[in-house]
Structure formats: structure tokens, C-alpha cells
Amino acid sequence: MTTIADPKAPRPPKPRPARLTTRGNTELYGWVFMRASGVILVVLIFGHLFVNLVAGEGISAIDFGFVAGKWASPFWQIWDLLMLWLAMIHGTNGVRTIINDYAERDGVRLALKASLYLAFVVVVVLGTLVIFTFDPCPAGSPADLLPSFCTTA
Amino acid sequence: MTATLDAPSAAPVIPSFDVTLKIRRFLPDDGAGAPEPYWDEFTVRAHGTDRVLDALHKVKWEEDGSLTFRRSCAHGVCGSDAMRINGRNRLACKTLLKDLDPSKPIIIEPIKGLPVIKDLVVDMEPFFASYREIMPFLITTGNEPTKERLQSAEQRERFDDTTKCILCAACTSSCPVFWTDGQYFGPAAIVNAHRFIFDSRDEGGAQRLEILNDKEGVWRCRTTFNCTEACPRGIEVTKAIQEVKRAMITRAF
Ligand code: SF4
Ligand code: FES
Numbered sequence: 001m002t003t004i005a006d007p008k009a010p011r012p013p014k015p016r017p018a019r020l021t022t023r024g025n026t027e028l029y030g031w032v033f034m035r036a037s038g039v040i041l042v043v044l045i046f047g048h049l050f051v052n053l054v055a056g057e058g059i060s061a062i063d064f065g066f067v068a069g070k071w072a073s074p075f076w077q078i079w080d081l082l083m084l085w086l087a088m089i090h091g092t093n094g095v096r097t098i099i100n101d102y103a104e105r106d107g108v109r110l111a112l113k114a115s116l117y118l119a120f121v122v123v124v125v126l127g128t129l130v131i132f133t134f135d136p137c138p139a140g141s142p143a144d145l146l147p148s149f150c151t152t153a
Numbered sequence: 154m155t156a157t158l159d160a161p162s163a164a165p166v167i168p169s170f171d172v173t174l175k176i177r178r179f180l181p182d183d184g185a186g187a188p189e190p191y192w193d194e195f196t197v198r199a200h201g202t203d204r205v206l207d208a209l210h211k212v213k214w215e216e217d218g219s220l221t222f223r224r225s226c227a228h229g230v231c232g233s234d235a236m237r238i239n240g241r242n243r244l245a246c247k248t249l250l251k252d253l254d255p256s257k258p259i260i261i262e263p264i265k266g267l268p269v270i271k272d273l274v275v276d277m278e279p280f281f282a283s284y285r286e287i288m289p290f291l292i293t294t295g296n297e298p299t300k301e302r303l304q305s306a307e308q309r310e311r312f313d314d315t316t317k318c319i320l321c322a323a324c325t326s327s328c329p330v331f332w333t334d335g336q337y338f339g340p341a342a343i344v345n346a347h348r349f350i351f352d353s354r355d356e357g358g359a360q361r362l363e364i365l366n367d368k369e370g371v372w373r374c375r376t377t378f379n380c381t382e383a384c385p386r387g388i389e390v391t392k393a394i395q396e397v398k399r400a401m402i403t404r405a406f
Contacts, residue, residue: 022367022368022369023363023364023366023367023368023370024366024367024368025366025405026368027366027367027368027370027372027373028366028372028401028402028405030372031372031398032402097375100373101329101330101333101373101375102333103333104333104334
């Protein structure tokens with residue numbers, strides 16, 4: 001016969017050290033951000049797809065000159081910057097919750113999150129740098145690849 | 154079944170059939186190595202009106218007395234016998250065998266996410282710990298009234314759905330977020346917080362929202378609706394969770 005402990009026996013209260021310190025509005029703001037950024041991203045992304053792929057000559061117009069021409073205007077710089085930042089934060093936060101939901105071992109969770117945040121930083125820094133330091137008329141390039149306003153200067 | 158005894162001639166014949174139960178069993182550690190869960194099969198003769206609980210009784214009383222499960226009321230009131238039947242959390246006492254396709258073995262497992270003590274009995278302590286944390290009692294301030302605390306029918310209606318909970322843990326143990334590490338408060342705790350947060354007589358709403366506005370609180374809900382589907386009382390669990398979320402957002406902004 002095996003003996004099992006009386007289920008009514010007094011048991012030490014489960015230590016829940018993390019519980020009391022994890023209250024706060026952080027997750028609330030995260031949740032609201034996901035909804036808000038999602039709505040804005042729908043507009044930004046479909047606007048982006050339409051302008052790049054459908055409007056004017058459509059998909060055949062895309063080349064270095066097309067992209068350079070777009071980024072010469074502050075409107076598209078801000079549009080793309082917003083899209084980059086919102087999409088990256090939205091996506092990173094989404095993957096973070098997925099890691100929290102599915103990674104059971106602490107070490108795995110830590111490693112996954114570390115690589116996630118690293119990827120976030122690399123993409124956001126690089127992308128922002130490109131948007132702001134982009135030179136639409138690099139010196140010494142063949143003129144037929146450049147946007148039209150390069151030659152007029 | 155009493156009705157058929159009263160009028161044996163008039164009652165239609167209720168068919169009997171053989172049903173196979175495939176039960177996940179587990180013996181607690183007796184010091185002789187780590188115990189492994191295993192599957193056991195029993196075939197019993199069941200009546201057309203029998204429930205899974207009746208079949209389990211038949212196994213326990215006639216075939217294998219060591220089969221262990223909880224049940225108290227046997228009528229869907231106490232919430233003791235939530236188990237995973239054919240992959241869904243249900244009360245054994247509310248699930249008719251004939252609704253489950255008895256031609257195939259009926260798979261019965263303990264509810265997931267809570268430590269198994271023996272066979273179908275799980276340790277409910279983590280579940281009740283979360284329940285206690287949301288303070289499931291009326292909180293008021295000021296002087297005690299000399300008569301009842303009155304409430305209109307509409308005010309009562311506001312939280313009627315969540316008063317029906319019997320704390321069976323079918324919802325919490327159907328939640329994939331709870332399965333991972335068991336830190337999430339779980340739907341049942343939120344349902345019972347909802348029952349007081351939206352009670353016009355209660356004044357502890359802000360405190361309860363504060364407690365659930367936690368890293369492991371309502372924001373871990375992914376709206377998978379597993380809980381609503383599992384609830385044997387038909388409570389719209391996911392809706393209750395969303396109402397608590399909304400209360401928090403309107404409080405914060
Ligand atoms: S909400 Fe429904 S499923 Fe969850 S514990 Fe209460 S009665 Fe059971
Ligand atoms: S035995 Fe009480 S609810 Fe099933």
C-alpha cells in the first residue's frame with residue numbers, strides 16, 4: 001500500500017515572490033499599444049503597398065530612382081519611419097508574449113528574448129539610419145539609375 | 154430512471170450498450186522510483202441515460218476499486234469532477250455517454266496544468282490560491298446598514314452570469330496560457346473577481362482591478378475562448394475577462 005499525504009494537511013503557502021512586484025500598468029499600456037498600432041499599421045502598410053505597387057506605372061516603376069525619389073520628400077521619410085518603428089515594436093511585443101506563453105524553461109526564455117531584443121535594436125537602428133542618412137544622388141553613379149532631380153542640380 | 158419503474162409498460166425501451174473507457178492513471182510516488190502515468194482500459198455495460206460518472210462508478214465499484222476520482226454531488230453543483238473527456242474539459246456528471254460516440258473508447262484524463270495527485274485527482278491548491286488572491290468576498294466601507302443592502306434587478310443582472318461559477322477549474326485548466334507555467338491567475342479567478350467588481354454593493358472593485366492588473370493578470374488572456382467552451386455552467390468566461398480589461402482601461406485613461 002502506498003500512503004499519500006492527507007490532502008487537508010496544512011501546507012506551506014506557495015512562495016509567490018514575483019506576484020506582488022509585477023502589478024502595474026505596463027501590460028495594460030502594451031495591450032492598448034498593440035490595438036492602436038495595429039489600426040495605424042493597416043493604413044500605413046496598405047498605403048505603402050498601393051503607392052509602391054499599384055499607383056502610376058505600378059510595380060514596374062520600382063528601382064533605385066523610385067525609392068530615392070520617395071525618400072527625398074520628408075512626407076515619405078516620416079511615413080516609412082513610423083511604419084518601421086510601429087511595426088518593429090508591435091511585432092517585437094507580439095513575439096515577446098508568444099515567448100512568455102510557450103517557453104517553459106527560464107534559460108530558454110531568456111535566450112529567446114535576448115535574441116529578440118537584439119534583432120529589434122539592429123533592425124530599428126539600421127532602418128532609422130538609412131532613412132535619415134540616405135543620399136538620393138550618390139556621386140559618380142550612372143545618371144539613368146538616379147531620380148530625375150539629381151541631374152538638374 | 155424512476156419514471157421507467159413507475160410505468161414500466163408505457164416507457165420506451167432505453168438501449169444498453171458496451172462502452173470502453175480509456176483512463177489515464179497515475180500512482181503517487183511510493184519511494185520505489187519515479188512513477189509513470191499509464192493508460193488503462195475498462196469495458197462496462199452502460200444504460201442509454203448513463204453519464205460518464207456512472208461508467209466511472211461502475212468501474213470503481215465493480216472492476217477496479219483503486220481507480221481514483223473526485224465527485225460529491227453527482228449533479229453538476231459542486232464542481233468536483235471536472236476532467237478531460239475526449240480532449241475537452243467537462244464535468245463527468247453532466248456528460249452523457251450517448252453524446253460521446255460510445256462506439257469508440259472514451260478517453261478520460263485529469264485536467265491539465267495542475268499537478269496530478271492520483272489518477273484523475275489533481276492538486277487544486279494553485280487554482281484556489283489565485284481564487285483567494287482576488288478576495289472573493291464583499292468589501293464595504295462605512296457603517297453597517299441596519300437592513301439588507303438593496304440592489305435593483307438591473308444592478309443584479311449586471312453580474313448575474315459570473316455568480317453561477319462552481320469553481321470546477323474546467324476553464325482555468327483548459328487555458329493554454331495557464332498550462333505553460335501556471336503563474337497566470339486563470340479565467341476562474343477573473344470570473345469571480347468580475348462577480349464582485351460589477352456588484353453595485355461592493356466597494357473593493359478598485360483593489361481587485363489593481364490585483365488583476367498584473368503581469369500575470371488579465372493581460373495574459375489571449376482570447377482563445379477555450380474557457381467559455383469548457384465552462385459547464387455556460388458562463389461567458391471570455392466576455393467576463395474582456396469586461397474586466399475594459400474596466401481597467403477606462404480607469405487608466
Ligand atoms: S467559470 Fe465555469 S469552468 Fe470556470 S470554474 Fe467557474 S464553473 Fe468552472
Ligand atoms: S460531482 Fe458535483 S459537479 Fe459533478
